[in-house]
Amino acid sequence: MSRIGKKPVEIPSGVTITIGKDNLVTVKGPKGELKQQIDRDIKLEVKDNLLELVRPTDQIRHRAMHGLYRALIGNMVKGVTEGFTKQLELVGVGYKAANQGNVLDLALGYSHNIIFDVPKELKVETITEKGKNPMITLSGSDNQLLGQVCAKIRSLRKPEPYKGKGVKFVGEVLRRKAGKSAGK
Numbered sequence: 001m002s003r004i005g006k007k008p009v010e011i012p013s014g015v016t017i018t019i020g021k022d023n024l025v026t027v028k029g030p031k032g033e034l035k036q037q038i039d040r041d042i043k044l045e046v047k048d049n050l051l052e053l054v055r056p057t058d059q060i061r062h063r064a065m066h067g068l069y070r071a072l073i074g075n076m077v078k079g080v081t082e083g084f085t086k087q088l089e090l091v092g093v094g095y096k097a098a099n100q101g102n103v104l105d106l107a108l109g110y111s112h113n114i115i116f117d118v119p120k121e122l123k124v125e126t127i128t129e130k131g132k133n134p135m136i137t138l139s140g141s142d143n144q145l146l147g148q149v150c151a152k153i154r155s156l157r158k159p160e161p162y163k164g165k166g167v168k169f170v171g172e173v174l175r176r177k178a179g180k181s182a183g184k
Helices: 061-081 143-156
Strands: 016-019 025-028 031-037 043-047 048-056 083-091 098-101 103-107 113-117 123-127 135-140 167-171
Touching: 025 061, 031 061, 048 061, 061 098, 061 143, 083 143, 098 123, 098 135, 135 143, 143 167
Parallel strands: none
Antiparallel strands: 016 025, 025 031, 043 048, 083 135, 083 167, 098 103, 103 113, 123 135
8 A cells, every 4th residue: 555645635724625527636725726637546535624545446557646646635735835945056156146026037157148937826036145156946836837947947057067067956965076187
């Protein structure tokens, strides 16, 4: 039995979960509304502030979806109550980040600045302090969209293994390589 799948999702006060036709789960809370299509084989049961997912058989496909959809619904509930935040750090001389609303202006060592439109569902904030690397903070209620946008920004200049220059997540451990060894 899936350890994640059999664990019920707690529904905090202020959050409503509705199960529509074709297993469309809608989660509404103080920070917004999220929707997720659930496979028709997985059954959802709401019992006094707990949401349980039940799978019909022990097939590999059903076991995999059981844990997946439980995790997705758990992330939706957490997103509409607390929200998610990810921070990116720009490591490199002359690397800069600025934003006007949801338009991100990045200087990443190319001949031109990169203008990146952040989706309106997310909130972007840039921090530039003297003596520290510029930081980009993205926050929103949709964890999947947040991760996708962060990965896209990181792919604009991935951290290289020799000096570690590039866009990286805060707290990300990079595998570093030794440079050329000295002469004879």
